[in-house]
Amino acid sequence: MRMAELSRESGVPVATIxxxxxEGLLPPGELTSPNQARYGAAHVRRLKLVRALLEIGGLSIAAVGEVLAAIDEPATSTHDILGLAQHGLPAATQEVTDEERAWAMxxxxxxxxxxxxxxHAGSPVVESLAGVLCALxxxxxxxxxxxxxxxxAAADTVAxxxxxxxxxxxxxxxxxxxxVVGTVLGDALLAALRRMAHAQVSRRQFSV
Amino acid sequence: MRMAELSRESGVPVATIxxxxxEGLLPPGELTSPNQARYGAAHVRRLKLVRALLEIGGLSIAAVGEVLAAIDEPATSTHDILGLAQHGLPAATQEVTDEERAWAMxxxxxxxxxxxxxxHAGSPVVESLAGVLCALxxxxxxxxxxxxxxxxAAADTVAxxxxxxxxxxxxxxxxxxxxVVGTVLGDALLAALRRMAHAQVSRRQFSV
Incomplete structure (x- = not known):
């Protein structure tokens, strides 16, 4: 398909594509003439993924680039694959003092x-968790x-x-x-469900 | 305290304050002369909250403004307070067709x-959840x-x-x-713990 059709199929405007x-978030199409390219189903799929990571996952353009690099990286064991996907994901960081960090750890x-x-002290996930504790x-x-x-315990069940x-x-x-999708959109899913549950619990406990 | 001390106490640079x-995220100090103001412990606390919402919560400046407005709004019942705090929070949105929305609902x-x-169809939380489902x-x-x-079930336990x-x-x-803090930083806490749990489960299931 041509660029115009790729835009229609994916729902993403041509200028945005x-x-x-x-920004390197979408591979080039197959050139059919010096200034025309052809795109396929993989491009539509990749565009939808980029949109979901940006809009639902709330990632920055740079973070989406890192996530896509993780997706495209060849890897070996399932454990390594999952670790790689996770390390490609952006983690919240917070400036903390040595005393605060020791307390959080x-x-x-x-x-x-x-x-x-x-x-594993020093791993991005543990540092990110320590940052949240210090922020609180x-x-x-x-x-x-x-x-x-x-x-x-809830995180364990879901994981x-x-x-x-x-x-x-x-x-x-x-x-x-x-x-990657499950981690990023799973966060959004859990956050939305938690807010919905807050309303239910609050109604049950306090409503007249 | 003066502006310089407020900066030291909160760890936030003067230009940022x-x-x-x-942007209306911090109330003015008490004027002690036409161009000098005095700040108190409430300012330090508010600054730390703004930093945490921006850096750990990942909120935009505009969203932090909405959250602070919710915090400062007077309300009545605990259920109303919790609802108000929640409605002041930004929710992910995703463009969906009528067919997609019906499927998600x-x-x-x-x-x-x-x-x-x-x-409650139409409530921001339900719409946000529907958006996540459609994105997936x-x-x-x-x-x-x-x-x-x-x-x-996990969201219910946590809520x-x-x-x-x-x-x-x-x-x-x-x-x-x-x-508000519990909702926003609680999302970050749950996300970090879920990633840590992923590593544990993956190690248990796949590591050699």
Missing amino acids: KYYQR GRIEAMAGRRGWEV RQVGHEWVLDELDTYA EADVTAVAKLGATEAVVEGA | KYYQR GRIEAMAGRRGWEV RQVGHEWVLDELDTYA EADVTAVAKLGATEAVVEGA
Whole structure:
């Protein structure tokens, strides 16, 4: 298909598609003449993925580029694939002092100990978690951490279902894309469901 | 304290503090002379909250403004307070066709029926959830929805703990701020824990 049809199929305006191409988020089409290119179903699919990561995942253009690089990287074991997909994902960072970081790591290690989780200090995910704990303390809402074990148990249940489902996708490329999409859009899914649940619990507990 | 000390106490550069003031994210100090103002502990606290919402919550400047407006709004019942805090929060939106929306609402209503949840079609939270479902279908990763009930059960467990903890904060202002901070930073906490859990589950299932 030509560019105009790619735009219709994907619902993305032509100018936006060209912008994504300049940013390296979409591979070039197959040139059929010096200034005309042909696109396929893979381009439509990739465009929809870019839109979902930007609009639902809330990622920046640069972060989408990193995620797509993770998807396109060849890898070996399923564990490595999942790790690679995860390390390609942007993590929240927060400036913290040594004292704050030590306090956060203490809380994380205690929680991980109770759940039988391994903690790799320095890994982006652990640093990101430590940043969230420090932010909660900095804004004076440490009480949220009284729920840390409840949150971790919920995360564990969801992660078990995620990994099992992703591993069933089969082909390496599908597993990587599934891991990335499932992680980013899964966050959005969980956040929306949590807000919906807040309304239900609040109605039950406080409504007259 | 003067502006320089406010900057030291909060860890936010003076130029950034002035930018936040222009954007209405920080109330003015008490004028002690035509071009000098005095700031208090409430300013330090508010600055740390703005930083956390921007950096950990990943909100835009405009969205932080809406959240702060929700925090400063006077309200009545705890249920109303929580609703207000939630409606002040930005929700992901996704362009969907009528057919897609109907399909998503069908999935949401079936899930809600199984959990005994009320669904208010048109509420920002339900629309946001419908958007996530449509995005998953658009990118060809509908399989994530096979986990919808697992996600909803996890969200329910966390929401129950959230609402119970927030209600204990007592004063109206504290409950509103707690609800907002708990919702935004709670999303970040859950996302980080879910990624940490992914690594544990993957190691257990696939590592050699």
